[in-house]
Amino acid sequence: MKTGEKVERFIRERRLIGAGDTILLALSGGADSVYLLLLLEKLRGELSFSLHAAHVQHGIRGKEAERDLEFSREIAERFKVPFHGIFVNVPEFSRKHHLGLEEGARLLRYRSLRDCLSEIMDKAPERAGGRGKIAVAQHGNDQAETVLYHLFRGSGLRGLRGMEAEKDGIIRPLLPILKEEILSELSERGIAHREDSTNRDLSYARNRIRERILPEAERLNAGALPHILRTAELIGEAEDLLLERAEEIFGKEGEELLEGGELWGLRISVLSLRPLRPILRRTLLLLMSERLSPGRKDWGAVHFDALDRLLFSGNGAHLDLPEKITADIRGKELRLLRHSEVLSMKGRKKR
Amino acid sequence: MKTGEKVERFIRERRLIGAGDTILLALSGGADSVYLLLLLEKLRGELSFSLHAAHVQHGIRGKEAERDLEFSREIAERFKVPFHGIFVNVPEFSRKHHLGLEEGARLLRYRSLRDCLSEIMDKAPERAGGRGKIAVAQHGNDQAETVLYHLFRGSGLRGLRGMEAEKDGIIRPLLPILKEEILSELSERGIAHREDSTNRDLSYARNRIRERILPEAERLNAGALPHILRTAELIGEAEDLLLERAEEIFGKEGEELLEGGELWGLRISVLSLRPLRPILRRTLLLLMSERLSPGRKDWGAVHFDALDRLLFSGNGAHLDLPEKITADIRGKELRLLRHSEVLSMKGRKKR
Numbered sequence: 086m087k088t089g090e091k092v093e094r095f096i097r098e099r100r101l102i103g104a105g106d107t108i109l110l111a112l113s114g115g116a117d118s119v120y121l122l123l124l125l126e127k128l129r130g131e132l133s134f135s136l137h138a139a140h141v142q143h144g145i146r147g148k149e150a151e152r153d154l155e156f157s158r159e160i161a162e163r164f165k166v167p168f169h170g171i172f173v174n175v176p177e178f179s180r181k182h183h184l185g186l187e188e189g190a191r192l193l194r195y196r197s198l199r200d201c202l203s204e205i206m207d208k209a210p211e212r213a214g215g216r217g218k219i220a221v222a223q224h225g226n227d228q229a230e231t232v233l234y235h236l237f238r239g240s241g242l243r244g245l246r247g248m249e250a251e252k253d254g255i256i257r258p259l260l261p262i263l264k265e266e267i268l269s270e271l272s273e274r275g276i277a278h279r280e281d282s283t284n285r286d287l288s289y290a291r292n293r294i295r296e297r298i299l300p301e302a303e304r305l306n307a308g309a310l311p312h313i314l315r316t317a318e319l320i321g322e323a324e325d326l327l328l329e330r331a332e333e334i335f336g337k338e339g340e341e342l343l344e345g346g347e348l349w350g351l352r353i354s355v356l357s358l359r360p361l362r363p364i365l366r367r368t369l370l371l372l373m374s375e376r377l378s379p380g381r382k383d384w385g386a387v388h389f390d391a392l393d394r395l396l397f398s399g400n401g402a403h404l405d406l407p408e409k410i411t412a413d414i415r416g417k418e419l420r421l422l423r424h425s426e427v428l429s430m431k432g433r434k435k436r
Numbered sequence: 437m438k439t440g441e442k443v444e445r446f447i448r449e450r451r452l453i454g455a456g457d458t459i460l461l462a463l464s465g466g467a468d469s470v471y472l473l474l475l476l477e478k479l480r481g482e483l484s485f486s487l488h489a490a491h492v493q494h495g496i497r498g499k500e501a502e503r504d505l506e507f508s509r510e511i512a513e514r515f516k517v518p519f520h521g522i523f524v525n526v527p528e529f530s531r532k533h534h535l536g537l538e539e540g541a542r543l544l545r546y547r548s549l550r551d552c553l554s555e556i557m558d559k560a561p562e563r564a565g566g567r568g569k570i571a572v573a574q575h576g577n578d579q580a581e582t583v584l585y586h587l588f589r590g591s592g593l594r595g596l597r598g599m600e601a602e603k604d605g606i607i608r609p610l611l612p613i614l615k616e617e618i619l620s621e622l623s624e625r626g627i628a629h630r631e632d633s634t635n636r637d638l639s640y641a642r643n644r645i646r647e648r649i650l651p652e653a654e655r656l657n658a659g660a661l662p663h664i665l666r667t668a669e670l671i672g673e674a675e676d677l678l679l680e681r682a683e684e685i686f687g688k689e690g691e692e693l694l695e696g697g698e699l700w701g702l703r704i705s706v707l708s709l710r711p712l713r714p715i716l717r718r719t720l721l722l723l724m725s726e727r728l729s730p731g732r733k734d735w736g737a738v739h740f741d742a743l744d745r746l747l748f749s750g751n752g753a754h755l756d757l758p759e760k761i762t763a764d765i766r767g768k769e770l771r772l773l774r775h776s777e778v779l780s781m782k783g784r785k786k787r
Binding site for chain 1: 584585587588589590592593596641644645648649652653655656657659660662663664666667670671673674675676677678680681713714715716
C-alpha cells in the first residue's frame with residue numbers, strides 16, 4: 086500500500102477527522118509536518134474539513150528560527166492553506182514556572198496552538214457543529230521510540246501502547262508510517278523541507294534511543310520498527326479488552342456512591358475481586374481510581390500495590406491514597422472514598 | 437528480599453518442584469549454573485526432591501572444555517550432588533542434520549540431558565510417583581534479552597512473555613533474578629566458577645542485544661532490566677486472560693468433531709466470532725489451530741491473517757492451511773478440518 090493510502094485509511098478507520106471539523110496543523114517546516122500538510126491538503130475536499138497551519142516560534146533560536154517560519158509560511162501559502170505565525174517566549178515561561186526548556190516549550194506550544202484553534206473557530210461560526218483538532222506529525226519512528234522509552238522506564242501496559250492516534254483534541258495521522266517513507270515521498274515529489282529543528286528539543290534519553298538503540302535493532306532485524314509498532318498495537322488491543330472486562334465486573338459487582346448528584350465514593354465486593362487474575366484486579370482498581378480521581382497524576386505503582394494488598398486484609402483495614410482518597414475494607418466490601426477539603430480540615434482539628 | 441529467597445518463592449509459587457521429583461541440573465560450571473546448584477542443594481531437603489547435575493561436553497572446544505567438566509564434577513561432588521558427565525559430538529550431529537552449530541548444540545544438549553534423566557529415574561523405581569525435570573540456569577538478563585529479541589523480530593504477545601518458567605519438562609528457577617545478583621552472591625560466599633562458556637554459543641543477535649542494547653537501556657534508566665521483566669510478566673498475564681476468554685467462547689460457541697474418539701475437526705459459528713475484538717478473534721483461531729495441530733510449527737502470521745479474513749467471507753469460501761488442515765465456511769460456520777494422509781492421497785488421484 087502506498088504511504089498516503091496508509092495514512093488515509095488510518096484517518097478513516099480511527100475517525101480522526103470528520104466532515105465539518107477544523108484541523109490546525111502544527112507546521113514546523115520539517116519533513117514530517119510538510120508531508121502531513123501535503124496529505125491533509127489533498128484530503129480536505131474529500132473529507133470536507135477546514136485546514137489551517139500554524140508555526141510556533143519558541144523564542145529560543147535566532148535567524149534560523151526566522152527562516153523556519155518563513156519557509157512554513159511559504160509552503161502553506163503555496164498549497165493555499167491559511168497560515169498562522171505564533172510567537173511565544175519559552176525561556177521566560179519556563180523560568181516563571183520552574184520547568185525545563187523542553188517541558189516548557191511543549192506546554193507553551195500546545196497551549197498557543199489551542200488558543201489559535203479557538204480563535205479560528207470563533208471566527209467561523211458556520212462551522213460550529215464541527216470539532217476542532219490539532220494535527221501533529223509524529224510518525225512510526227517516534228512511536229517506536231516512545232514504546233522503547235516506556236519499556237525501559239517501566240510504565241505498565243498503558244505506556245507500551247505508545248502515543249494515541251487521538252487524545253485530548255490532538256490527532257497523529259502519521260503514526261502508521263515510517264520516517265523513510267516520508268522522506269522518499271517528499272524527494273519523489275521534489276518538495277523541499279527544513280531540517281527537523283524540533284528534533285533538537287528532544288531529551289537525551291530519546292536521542293539515545295533514536296541514535297543508538299533503534300539502528301542496532303534494525304541491524305538485528307530489518308523489520309524491527311514495524312514489529313515494534315505492531316506489538317504496541319497488540320498491547321493496546323489487549324489493554325482495551327482488559328478495561329472492557331473490568332468495566333463489566335464493576336458494573337455487576339460495584340456501585341457508585343453519590344450525594345447530590347456528585348460522586349464521592351465507589352464500593353465493590355471484595356470476594357468478587359480476590360479470585361480475579363492479578364492483572365484484571367489491577368485494571369479494575371485502576372479504573373476505580375480513575376473514576377474517582379480523573380487524571381490520577383499522583384498515583385503510582387506503589388499505590389496500586391498497596392490497594393491490591395488491602396483487598397486481602399480483614400474488616401477495618403484502611404489506606405490513605407493520593408488526592409484525598411481513602412480505601413477501607415468494611416464488611417467484605419472495598420470502599421474508595423473521596424474526601425472534600427472540609428472533611429480533611431475537620432480531621433486535622435480533631436488531632 | 438534476598439536473592440535466594442526470591443528464587444525460592446518463585447519455585448514455590450510456580451510449583452516448579454514438588455516432593456518426590458527428580459531434578460537434573462544442567463551444570464556448565466559458569467556462575468549461573470553454579471549458583472543454581474548451591475540453591476537447589478540447599479532446598480532439596482526442605483522440598484524433598486532428588487538432585488543430580490550433568491555437564492554436557494559438546495566436542496567443540498579442547499582443553500578448556502575438559503577443565504570445565506572437571507570443575508563441574510568437583511563442585512557437584514563438594515556439595516554431594518551426584519554428577520553425570522555427558523559427551524556428545526555436536527559438529528558431527530550438526531553436519532548430519534544440516535543444522536548450524538548453535539542449533540545443533542542446543543538440540544543435542546537437551547536430548548542428552550533428557551536421556552540422562554530417564555536413566556536416573558529408571559534406576560530409582562522408588563521415585564516412580566515423582567516427576568523428572570531438567571533445571572537450567574537462565575536468569576533475568578537472559579529473559580530481558582529474549583524479550584527484546586522477540587520485540588525486534590515481531591512475535592506477537594506470546595514471544596514478549598519471554599522464556600517460560602516451566603515448559604516441556606524444563607524449569608528455569610533463576611528467571612526472577614539478575615546476573616549481578618548471582619555474581620555478588622557467589623563472590624560474597626567465595627565460591628569460584630568458570631567463565632560462562634555457553635555465552636560464546638549465543639548468536640550474533642543475542643550478543644548485540646546483550647552488549648549494545650541492554651547497557652544502553654540501563655544508561656537511560658537504571659531499572660531498565662527489572663522493568664522489562666515486569667512488562668514480560670504483565671504481557672503474560674494479559675495473554676493468559678485472552679486465552680481463558682477464547683477457551684470460554686469456544687466452549688460456548690464451538691464444537692469438536694470426533695470420529696472413533698479421534699479429533700479430526702473443529703467448528704464454530706462465524707457470527708459469534710465476527711463481532712469480537714481482533715485480538716480475541718485471533719487468539720481463538722490460534723487456540724483452535726493448536727487443538728487441531730499441536731506444536732503448529734509451520735503456522736505463521738500470514739496463515740492467521742488469511743483465516744481471519746476467511747471469517748468475513750461468504751458460504752463456500754475455502755482455505756488450505758499448513759499441516760494438512762483446511763478451513764471452510766459452510767452455512768455461517770467456520771470448519772477447520774484435519775485431513776489424514778489417505779484422504780489427501782485420494783484428493784490427489786482425482787486430479
